[in-house]
Amino acid sequence: MDATTRNPVTIERTSDREVRVTRTFNAPAHLVFEAWTKPELFSRWWVPKSMGMTLHALEMDARTGGSYRLDFGDGIDFVGSYLEVTPHTRIVWTNDEGGENSSVTTVTFEETDGTTLLVMSELFPTKEAFEAGSGAEQATHETFAQLDDLLAQLKA
């Protein structure tokens, strides 16, 4: 599939402490679910090259009550546990690296005619946690050269 046929991503701030990402995939829900829950598949897309980070180790036990750990080296770990894993339908996990600002992510998969609508929401405990924690994963790493260029232009 080339870039021109990619389905668009919609990002909405649905409340003062929640952001929602919506995207359709041209594959049935059981395959999308597999790509989110099997470490060997998950590691192939969760850390795109443009993120500028390398996944050193990945542990994931994608079952209700299981836990995960993404190790990016240099002491940067993303950890949490799965609150709910319902095959082909719904995954809910905690993002515990943020301490008291930690968010809960819910992903749902809805299949229609062989395509899957994915809705992912990230809910923070408070508005302040949202402001502090949202985008933190990205903001801590100067990885998006393109945006940096734009910002440099805006500031100039």
Next chain:
Amino acid sequence: MVQYEQSNVDAAFAALADSTRRGVLEQLGRQEASISELAGRFNMTLTGMKKHVGVLEDAGLVTTEKVGRVRHCRIGAHRLEDVATWIERYQQLWDARFSALDDVLEELTLKEKSDGRNNKEPRHDRADVRS
């Protein structure tokens, strides 16, 4: 750290959702311009550009000042960087992730189809033997 009012963040989201307005911001980042200069540059009517600039102004991303008959526009306060960074990075991250996920899914879909074809005959054979 600067805290934003919810309405401002919403307004900034809406303001940045439009490619013309992002272009205007980029343009104003290089140099100040009047509304008529911006309208000319983006090949728009004066009224159309006024609306875009109004949205950017409401979101606090642009400030305007009327000098004589000309309204000058410039990049708004410092908060632009924070808001733009957050939204753009979030969008870019998920665009990149989901593009990579498309590739994984395409492969899984093809594999499932070919497995389905390859397994069809042997499965039937085994079933025939057992029955």
